[in-house]
Amino acid sequence: MLDASLTCGTLPAAPAREDFQKISDSADLDHPLIKQIVQKELGLDPRDVSQRLWEFAIAYAALESFGLLRAEKTGLSFGAGVEHLLYAISRKVKLLYVTDLYSAGSVWSEANANDARKFVIESAPVPFNPDAIEVRNMDMRKPDLPDASVDFCYSISAMEHIGDDADFIAHLREAGRILKDGGVYLLTTTCITAAETIRQPSCFPSRTCSGFLSRPDCIQPDASMHTLAIPLVILPFLRQGH
Numbered sequence: 001m002l003d004a005s006l007t008c009g010t011l012p013a014a015p016a017r018e019d020f021q022k023i024s025d026s027a028d029l030d031h032p033l034i035k036q037i038v039q040k041e042l043g044l045d046p047r048d049v050s051q052r053l054w055e056f057a058i059a060y061a062a063l064e065s066f067g068l069l070r071a072e073k074t075g076l077s078f079g080a081g082v083e084h085l086l087y088a089i090s091r092k093v094k095l096l097y098v099t100d101l102y103s104a105g106s107v108w109s110e111a112n113a114n115d116a117r118k119f120v121i122e123s124a125p126v127p128f129n130p131d132a133i134e135v136r137n138m139d140m141r142k143p144d145l146p147d148a149s150v151d152f153c154y155s156i157s158a159m160e161h162i163g164d165d166a167d168f169i170a171h172l173r174e175a176g177r178i179l180k181d182g183g184v185y186l187l188t189t190t191c192i193t194a195a196e197t198i199r200q201p202s203c204f205p206s207r208t209c210s211g212f213l214s215r216p217d218c219i220q221p222d223a224s225m226h227t228l229a230i231p232l233v234i235l236p237f238l239r240q241g242h
């Protein structure tokens with residue numbers, strides 16, 4: 001069972017799986033494991049220090065540490081858009097449900113498409129396995145999949161956009177429903193390190209400013225200095241009664 005608290009600081013030399021549940025830190029991109037994932041699996045340049053790169057790489061590392069990136073596994077990405085990570089994962093698993101509210105009217109450029117599968121396939125920035133990708137138009141608050149049907153699910157900077165408390169609760173319940181016993185839901189989301197929680201309709205918490213922390217030990221819970229960090233949160237799922 002993982003501790004619910006988030007860790008600050010950089011990844012240890014030999015990270016255990018719980019070490020990946022932490023706040024973003026640009027220094028992690030110098031970690032040999034993360035560097036290797038960025039270069040070999042994501043096909044990106046680790047010198048391009050960005051929060052996006054950190055999110056993709058740390059999520060990949062965490063999924064791998066749970067033994068979930070294997071040929072017999074089925075996963076699901078909520079609010080996937082055309083994120084870099086999904087293509088890297090498709091090369092490793094049996095099936096990845098790539099889900100979003102894809103539509104020609106979407107305000108999100110990464111989901112603005114009439115033909116969702118064509119859009120996802122044609123947006124691939126790296127080699128991928130098209131046979132392992134099933135694109136579905138799906139609201140993450142009501143995923144249209146049977147109970148206990150996926151080994152893992154994840155969302156990258158997506159779940160904060162779905163609405164208010166009731167929407168988050170519905171989403172987390174549903175993620176629990178479709179996960180197999182012992183499955184894992186892993187997510188990155190925005191987090192403001194301030195004393196006060198700031199609510200914004202359809203975007204919670206609010207994005208007041210952005211900073212990629214290289215000294216997370218310096219964070220002060222000070223309402224006058226809102227710093228945006230990206231934590232990776234890992235939610236292990238155990239079906240009740242087991």
Ligand SMILES: C[S@@+](CC[C@H](N)C(=O)[O-])C[C@H]1O[C@@H](n2cnc3c(N)ncnc32)[C@H](O)[C@@H]1O
Binds near residue numbers: 139162
């Ligand atoms: C910031 S984008 C992130 C996209 C992608 N995960 C990435 O990292 O590039 C947020 C995504 O969440 C999707 N989204 C918002 N509300 C959603 C919902 N209720 N169900 C499914 N996807 C949703 C949007 O369409 C958009 O593609």
